[in-house]
Amino acid sequence: MVMVKDGFPINTISDIVSLPSFENVLPDAYYVDGMIFAVASAPEIPMPEQWMPWLIQSSDSHLVDKDVDKLADTLMNGLRAHLDFMRQEKSPMPSELNVAIEVQGTTRPSKELESWLSGLLHVHKQLEPVWQNAWNHWEKHLEKSKANKKDCDDNEPEKTEPAEARLSRCLKLFSTLANIELALSYRNDKQAAQLESNINMLVKQLPSVLADYTKLSGELAGALPNQFETFNKVT
Numbered sequence: 001m002v003m004v005k006d007g008f009p010i011n012t013i014s015d016i017v018s019l020p021s022f023e024n025v026l027p028d029a030y031y032v033d034g035m036i037f038a039v040a041s042a043p044e045i046p047m048p049e050q051w052m053p054w055l056i057q058s059s060d061s062h063l064v065d066k067d068v069d070k071l072a073d074t075l076m077n078g079l080r081a082h083l084d085f086m087r088q089e090k091s092p093m094p095s096e097l098n099v100a101i102e103v104q105g106t107t108r109p110s111k112e113l114e115s116w117l118s119g120l121l122h123v124h125k126q127l128e129p130v131w132q133n134a135w136n137h138w139e140k141h142l143e144k145s146k147a148n149k150k151d152c153d154d155n156e157p158e159k160t161e162p163a164e165a166r167l168s169r170c171l172k173l174f175s176t177l178a179n180i181e182l183a184l185s186y187r188n189d190k191q192a193a194q195l196e197s198n199i200n201m202l203v204k205q206l207p208s209v210l211a212d213y214t215k216l217s218g219e220l221a222g223a224l225p226n227q228f229e230t231f232n233k234v235t
Helices: 011-017 029-040 048-055 065-087 111-126 128-149 163-178 180-185 189-221 227-234
Strands: 101-103 106-108
Touching: 011 029, 011 065, 029 048, 029 065, 029 111, 048 065, 048 111, 106 189, 111 128, 111 163, 128 163, 128 189, 163 180, 163 189, 180 189
Parallel strands: none
Antiparallel strands: 101 106
16 A cells, blocks of 8 residues: 655655664654654754654664764654644644554554554653643743733633643543553443444544644743744754
8 A cells, every 4th residue: 555645744754764774773654753743742842862862762773873863864854844834734644644444344543543643642751841841831821911910801701621621632532542452441341332433533633633732832832931942943
């Protein structure tokens, strides 16, 4: 089956990360791309020397300097591609992942989608302190704005979903689809049947939930000091 990757950030990395010299060193291209998406979506983008080692699966790899340089350049190009997609508000997830597959009469996310989301979650976990720090700044920022608004008109409509609920909804969907068998095993028969019947719809919802994850990160980043400096360093 020919995978349609044209025009997605994964395009910038797939040829290089699939080279024989990186076999056993790196996860598959989908996992790597999901990881880069999560780096690009962080409220503060970590430095390359922090996040690039998270991709290396095997420490006894015999990579020569030339390979390391090539890999680092490729990963940075992948990061730039993801940042570019975010600016344009385009979905970075390769379109072939946006379709559930039939496996022995049941609907399942594709293995590639599971891999992409597992990469995303791997990095989110590593970056939890960064999210937490942004969260703390954001809460202080909110308290200040509330204090300043006391004199203003109170007729502002209630904000829809609280930020914590938005983030946990995003992460819940990512982890459910990243390991659907585990998610099903946690449920009783009735709940499992309900989840099975929703898999197709959940896969279809992913692009908009990924967009909300990125948007939420941007809102949190807005409260951080010097966020423009860190952003410009990468691009």
